[in-house]
Amino acid sequence: MSDSPAYSHVDPRVEALVHDLIGRVADKWTMLVIEELSEAGTLRFTQLSRAIPKVSQKMLTQTLRAMERDGLVRRTVHPVIPPHVDYCLTDLGHGLGESFCGVWRWAEQNLAKVERARDDFDAARS
């Protein structure tokens, strides 16, 4: 942002990569997965899908696969019968979670203001 000294003079290639990365990591499902794993430590796929309301199996699979590829989650296959798979955050994933804490705090602190703005906007148009 404007007052981020680290951001103001990056070269365009780095900027493009940051945009790309932000687009991925900031999607809703990724954040909700980070939140759940951050609280629970390690979870199986079915536990994650129960913890995150409205996520489809397909979307959760895609999200976890992209997060594994980005180095944010570690997927562990346990060679038992029947085999089971679980997920936990890597150090990189924890770091991203920490940096998102500020956004969560903002959302909590400003929820009432946002709701008021929405009511005003809707009232002005009805």
Place this chain on the structure above:
Amino acid sequence: MSDSPAYSHVDPRVEALVHDLIGRVADKWTMLVIEELSEAGTLRFTQLSRAIPKVSQKMLTQTLRAMERDGLVRRTVHPVIPPHVDYCLTDLGHGLGESFCGVWRWAEQNLAKVERARDDFDAARS
């Protein structure tokens, strides 16, 4: 997240609202609009669409409208001929931008690690 004291004991209704809000505010286009307005101050629609690569007119229109409704941007219609419309961040929008700074910093600092993780992931599957 796990070490956010503000988050750990909220009631489920607040949690649902935070999830909803995060889902909206964290989408890629919203963040890119915040970034551009944070740097430029005030921009017209066409300036924003040039500044944000790959955004469609429709997506930018929807994003700005949702942001206006959430109280994040102020839309000003100037009664000149031809009339023109511009956008700037509200205090609420600036606050959200600030809280996202941590995420931008994380992305910049960890870009190399994420790229290495992706290369390893892809190499293991080819």
